[in-house]
Amino acid sequence: MTAPWEKAVLFLLVLILGGQAIFVNSVPYDYSATTECLAEPLKPQYGGGIIVNPEFEKSLDGWTSFGYANVAHKVSKSGNKFSVAHDRSVPHHSISQKVQLDKDKLYTLSAWLRVDKGTADVRAVVKTRNGFVAAGTIEAKASCWSMLKGGLTVKTSGEAEIFFESNTTSEIWIDNVSLQPFTQEEWRSHHNDTVHKERKLTAKIKVKDPKGKPLAGANVTVTPIRMGFPFGNAISQFILKNPAYQEWFASRFTHTTFENEMKWYSTEYTEGHEDYTVADDMLEFANKSGVHVRGHNVFWNDQSAQMKWVEKLTKEQLQKAVTKRIKSVVPRYKGRVIHWDVNNENVHFNFYETKLGPDASTKIYKAVHEIDPNVILFMNDFNTLEQLGDTNAAPHKYLRKFREIRAGLPKTAKMGIGLESHFEVPNIPFMRAALDQFATMGVPIWLTEVDVAGTDATQAGYLEQILREGYSHPAVQGIVMWASWSPKGCYRMCLTDNDFKNHPVGDLVDSLIKEWKTHVEGTTAEDGSIQSTLSHGDYEVKVNHPSSDAPSVHKIKVDPKSHEHEVTHH
Ligand SMILES: *[C@@H]1O[C@H](CO)[C@@H](O)[C@H](O)[C@H]1NC(C)=O
Numbered sequence: 001m002t003a004p005w006e007k008a009v010l011f012l013l014v015l016i017l018g019g020q021a022i023f024v025n026s027v028p029y030d031y032s033a034t035t036e037c038l039a040e041p042l043k044p045q046y047g048g049g050i051i052v053n054p055e056f057e058k059s060l061d062g063w064t065s066f067g068y069a070n071v072a073h074k075v076s077k078s079g080n081k082f083s084v085a086h087d088r089s090v091p092h093h094s095i096s097q098k099v100q101l102d103k104d105k106l107y108t109l110s111a112w113l114r115v116d117k118g119t120a121d122v123r124a125v126v127k128t129r130n131g132f133v134a135a136g137t138i139e140a141k142a143s144c145w146s147m148l149k150g151g152l153t154v155k156t157s158g159e160a161e162i163f164f165e166s167n168t169t170s171e172i173w174i175d176n177v178s179l180q181p182f183t184q185e186e187w188r189s190h191h192n193d194t195v196h197k198e199r200k201l202t203a204k205i206k207v208k209d210p211k212g213k214p215l216a217g218a219n220v221t222v223t224p225i226r227m228g229f230p231f232g233n234a235i236s237q238f239i240l241k242n243p244a245y246q247e248w249f250a251s252r253f254t255h256t257t258f259e260n261e262m263k264w265y266s267t268e269y270t271e272g273h274e275d276y277t278v279a280d281d282m283l284e285f286a287n288k289s290g291v292h293v294r295g296h297n298v299f300w301n302d303q304s305a306q307m308k309w310v311e312k313l314t315k316e317q318l319q320k321a322v323t324k325r326i327k328s329v330v331p332r333y334k335g336r337v338i339h340w341d342v343n344n345e346n347v348h349f350n351f352y353e354t355k356l357g358p359d360a361s362t363k364i365y366k367a368v369h370e371i372d373p374n375v376i377l378f379m380n381d382f383n384t385l386e387q388l389g390d391t392n393a394a395p396h397k398y399l400r401k402f403r404e405i406r407a408g409l410p411k412t413a414k415m416g417i418g419l420e421s422h423f424e425v426p427n428i429p430f431m432r433a434a435l436d437q438f439a440t441m442g443v444p445i446w447l448t449e450v451d452v453a454g455t456d457a458t459q460a461g462y463l464e465q466i467l468r469e470g471y472s473h474p475a476v477q478g479i480v481m482w483a484s485w486s487p488k489g490c491y492r493m494c495l496t497d498n499d500f501k502n503h504p505v506g507d508l509v510d511s512l513i514k515e516w517k518t519h520v521e522g523t524t525a526e527d528g529s530i531q532s533t534l535s536h537g538d539y540e541v542k543v544n545h546p547s548s549d550a551p552s553v554h555k556i557k558v559d560p561k562s563h564e565h566e567v568t569h570h
């Protein structure tokens with residue numbers, strides 16, 4: 001564990017732009033989070049930020065009772081001082097602090113919480129002039145301290161009041177609260193830092209002549225062929241007979257998910273009549289285009305997504321049908337899909353648990369793993385990053401299910417965290433704080449179904465914030481959007497019209513792809529080499545030198561395993 005406050009020390013960033021020195025005081029972002037409940041919690045992040053008396057060292061200075069709760073100051077056996085809100089007759093009777101918030105800033109919040117009996121969902125809420133804004137939620141326990149991590153932005157600047165509410169009336173214990181503001185510029189500098197550390201590297205290309213001697217003064221053009229960071233979009237069966245759709249898709253994306261075509265209700269709508277023709281053809285198209293496929297899905301845990309014939313099965317019959325489905329679809333696509341969404345949306349829904357018992361999901365994950373030990377087993381669900389209103393899918397709820405399944409699998413099984421990301425209005429500081437919590441699992445995190453509701457006026461702006469945040473979070477390993485095209489319209493977001501001319505969201509996606517790819521030109525030095533910062537990916541290297549009439553063309557892959565390349569110019 002890193003000491004968070006060390007990272008929070010202000011540092012001075014000097015940017016030299018066009019010969020001008022610009023000084024930016026930038027607070028680095030603290031990505032750490034703790035999702036274990038601890039006996040002795042950790043220090044407040046950023047020394048508490050703008051919170052007064054964040055550790056309750058100075059009694060209750062800065063804090064007041066909210067509603068009609070009574071507030072006490074207590075000292076633990078080990079000497080830690082904290083506050084307790086008690087005699088709470090309704091959820092929001094609690095303890096609070098007044099803060100000044102700025103509408104142009106992004107706020108990251110953290111706090112350590114505990115209750116005196118049982119467990120409770122505790123939420124951090126900020127009362128603003130425009131109403132209440134939820135900033136984070138956690139399950140607090142009586143035996144240990146839990147870290148809440150969240151964030152918010154506000155619509156108008158001015159005084160606000162932060163407090164903690166719970167779904168029970170037990171005591172809430174509070175300590176080490178932090179509210180750290182960031183300017184937009186600082187937030188962007190966090191993105192930039194991650195992009196430089198995680199998505200790019202300094203690559204060296206050494207050009208030699210056929211005799212193996214370094215070739216100085218050669219002109220080198222490095223052109224991107226394919227992004228290294230997985231960036232994809234869903235597709236529908238309409239792509240099979242539509243060359244314009246194929247061309248539009250294949251020239252942009254590295255990864256895909258089939259919207260419906262691999263789902264059980266698509267491959268065995270009628271009991272016993274399996275038909276994989278459409279899914280097979282789509283897989284062939286993807287493979288031919290160099291596009292990797294996320295398998296979606298073996299099962300979907302939503303009652304309303306079941307076929308009539310499945311709903312009617314007895315427990316024993318359903319168990320047989322489930323086994324048959326796994327043995328049919330998983331071997332068929334073994335080695336051809338990189339991920340499986342195994343029992344889709346099993347944080348929200350429990351069709352199979354209801355019918356087959358509480359360990360139904362775990363058994364299904366295990367069976368898929370036994371057939372395809374290399375495929376990454378994803379838990380795919382919504383409202384984990386999108387919004388705080390759906391407490392059933394808060395990060396800690398998702399992680400509870402994730403841990404339960406992981407505990408039932410062999411250590412060798414690979415799991416992944418799939419965050420659907422169907423957004424309305426994004427809360428970007430909350431999204432980042434939620435990703436920080438998922439990152440504590442140390443497994444691949446993908447945004448699997450990104451889209452944004454709404455109209456041209458807001459959609460592209462929100463989509464940009466979401467995609468940049470995902471691309472720039474150190475723990476996110478891939479992004480797939482949920483904008484498959486159909487002549488009757490898309491699920492919620494179409495990138496193009498029916499002639500594959502971009503809508504504003506399509507233009508945004510294209511400009512991000514362009515930004516995330518790098519293109520360089522230069523001349524080799526005396527030692528025959530050229531060095532440059534390149535995004536991970538596949539490149540074409542074209543070399544021109546007076547020693548030959550024709551350029552030579554080479555292909556290289558730039559990733560953390562290979563940043564030095566030698567090419568021979570003929
Ligand atoms: C708060 O942080 C202090 C160190 O600054 C630590 O000693 C204390 O245990 C923490 N308290 C809680 C409840 O996390």
Ligand SMILES: *[C@@H]1O[C@H](CO)[C@@H](O)[C@H](O)[C@H]1NC(C)=O
Nearest residue numbers: 119120121122139140167168
């Ligand atoms: C409050 O939340 C906890 C933790 O999720 C849950 O176990 C409990 O049943 C909830 N209590 C009420 C009264 O809703």
Ligand SMILES: *[C@@H]1O[C@H](CO)[C@@H](O)[C@H](O)[C@H]1NC(C)=O
Nearest residue numbers: 015188189192193194196197
């Ligand atoms: C972006 O980050 C890199 C590495 O952290 C740094 O060298 C560069 O100056 C930054 N650029 C901007 C515009 O912040």
Ligand SMILES: *[C@@H]1O[C@H](CO)[C@@H](O)[C@H](O)[C@H]1NC(C)=O
Nearest residue numbers: 286287288289290291292293
């Ligand atoms: C296409 O299929 C071949 C043969 O199965 C495989 O080696 C290759 O990795 C696939 N390509 C992609 C992009 O999935």
Ligand SMILES: *[C@@H]1O[C@H](CO)[C@@H](O)[C@H](O)[C@H]1NC(C)=O
Nearest residue numbers: 218219220523544545546547
């Ligand atoms: C190399 O590039 C320079 C500048 O762009 C150009 O003048 C020169 O002709 C090029 N040489 C070759 C061999 O292509």
Ligand SMILES: [Ca+2]
Nearest residue numbers: 055081082175
């Ligand atoms: Ca304390």
